[in-house]
Amino acid sequence: MDKFNIPDSNKERIVIAGVGFAGLKLARKLVGAKYQVILLDKRNFHQFQPLFYQVATAGLEPSSISFPVRKLFQKKNNIHYRNTDLKSINTGNKSIETDFGTLRYDKLVLAMGAYTNFFGNKELQNNGLSMKTTAEAIYLRNRILQSFEKAMFENDKTKKHQLLSIAIVGGGPTGVELAGAIAEMRNHILPKDYPEIDFSLMNVMLFEASDRLLGSMSKKAGDKAHEFLRKLGVDVHLNSQIEGYDNEKVTLKDGQSFETKNLIWAAGIQGRKIEGLNENAIGAGNRLIVDEFHQLKEHKDIYVLGDLSLMYTEKYPKGHPQVAQVAIQQALNLAKNLLRPNKQSKFEYKDKGSMATIGRNMAVVDLPWWKFTGFFAWLVWIFVHLMAIVGVKNRLFIFINWATSYFSRDQSLRILVKPIKK
Numbered sequence: 001m002d003k004f005n006i007p008d009s010n011k012e013r014i015v016i017a018g019v020g021f022a023g024l025k026l027a028r029k030l031v032g033a034k035y036q037v038i039l040l041d042k043r044n045f046h047q048f049q050p051l052f053y054q055v056a057t058a059g060l061e062p063s064s065i066s067f068p069v070r071k072l073f074q075k076k077n078n079i080h081y082r083n084t085d086l087k088s089i090n091t092g093n094k095s096i097e098t099d100f101g102t103l104r105y106d107k108l109v110l111a112m113g114a115y116t117n118f119f120g121n122k123e124l125q126n127n128g129l130s131m132k133t134t135a136e137a138i139y140l141r142n143r144i145l146q147s148f149e150k151a152m153f154e155n156d157k158t159k160k161h162q163l164l165s166i167a168i169v170g171g172g173p174t175g176v177e178l179a180g181a182i183a184e185m186r187n188h189i190l191p192k193d194y195p196e197i198d199f200s201l202m203n204v205m206l207f208e209a210s211d212r213l214l215g216s217m218s219k220k221a222g223d224k225a226h227e228f229l230r231k232l233g234v235d236v237h238l239n240s241q242i243e244g245y246d247n248e249k250v251t252l253k254d255g256q257s258f259e260t261k262n263l264i265w266a267a268g269i270q271g272r273k274i275e276g277l278n279e280n281a282i283g284a285g286n287r288l289i290v291d292e293f294h295q296l297k298e299h300k301d302i303y304v305l306g307d308l309s310l311m312y313t314e315k316y317p318k319g320h321p322q323v324a325q326v327a328i329q330q331a332l333n334l335a336k337n338l339l340r341p342n343k344q345s346k347f348e349y350k351d352k353g354s355m356a357t358i359g360r361n362m363a364v365v366d367l368p369w370w371k372f373t374g375f376f377a378w379l380v381w382i383f384v385h386l387m388a389i390v391g392v393k394n395r396l397f398i399f400i401n402w403a404t405s406y407f408s409r410d411q412s413l414r415i416l417v418k419p420i421k422k
Contacts, residue, residue, distance in 0.1 A: 022328065023111035040086055049132075051385065052065070065389070067391050111304070124265060148164065151163040171208030207240045273286055294330060333347045
């Protein structure tokens with residue numbers, strides 16, 4: 001036994017860092033295999049990132065989109081989870097450094113995901129709100145609700161406008177879905193909670209640097225999402241690059257400014273630099289360069305999956321999209337290769353489509369053979385996301401929440417959860 005209390009074994013050891021979509025899928029495929037698998041993550045649960053925005057807007061409980069890692073692998077004798085974070089890699093002796101010391105590996109899989117990218121703007125980083133973890137989604141929910149509570153005590157119209165207004169930066173799926181959810185809260189829910197507030201003072205603003213929304217999807221999807229957001233009363237600003245934010249005012253590159261106390265950053269992600277890796281293996285956005293077998297450039301027995309992975313192909317010259325479907329397909333392919341080492345398969349991403357929901361009965365779906373919008377697209381979005389959630393109980397709770405919210409146009413999760421100083 002070592003400090004990690006992992007049973008001695010003559011099996012080859014695979015260490016998987018990260019329990020996101022890629023890490024979790026790979027571990028589940030290796031249950032009962034010839035390997036000893038060690039999962040590492042600083043969180044002891046898998047988090048379903050596509051629904052973070054619903055936690056942030058009080059639509060879902062955090063527990064509904066989270067699933068304990070240990071529960072998934074109960075009685076799976078070759079899988080071991082440890083609640084710690086990878087700090088650095090020593091490729092010479094095939095070991096990693098963690099919060100609890102050194103752990104050796106035979107094969108290492110890096111699947112830690114990506115982090116918010118503020119593109120070097122310290123003012124945005126210090127004052128803006130990000131939403132890349134369950135904890136950040138809860139904090140965002142608290143921040144939004146607290147702003148409304150503070151507005152109840154504010155008589156100055158300018159200050160009240162700043163407290164109520166919300167700016168979202170980034171016109172991808174996360175930004176679009178968040179803007180739509182907040183606009184629906186303003187239109188149907190918040191006036192019932194705060195009848196004393198004039199919600200005409202509340203602006204929901206979405207800023208996108210390019211000339212259209214949902215740049216990774218079809219033009220039809222982007223245009224329809226824009227139309228849906230306008231219908232909900234969202235102020236959409238295209239070709240609008242953010243210069244700075246001082247916690248009271250958003251400033252654009254062209255000099256325009258907009259008042260708000262709440263800026264949510266959904267404009268970009270980047271990988272985390274890992275000490276011990278060759279600089280030649282690090283590509284754009286701190287992503288790690290891999291070959292078609294997921295192996296890290298210039299590093300034997302180290303593999304990279306998910307948002308952290310950067311594989312150049314003719315079809316994807318800048319790497320694959322950083323979405324869940326890519327991570328899952330990469331994990332499935334690597335699992336096959338590990339289970340049949342003499343018959344290796346090259347990775348080829350099969351795009352099964354993209355989708356985004358903007359609000360009640362409003363969604364856009366791009367499938368390889370069909371692009372559609374509206375109510376049916378919204379139903380498809382619901383079905384796909386329900387099926388992707390880990391755990392039958394979680395699926396049931398989410399379905400009940402969604403059904404209740406749909407028929408009542410209300411949500412029961414608008415609670416501030418934070419320590420109260422005595």
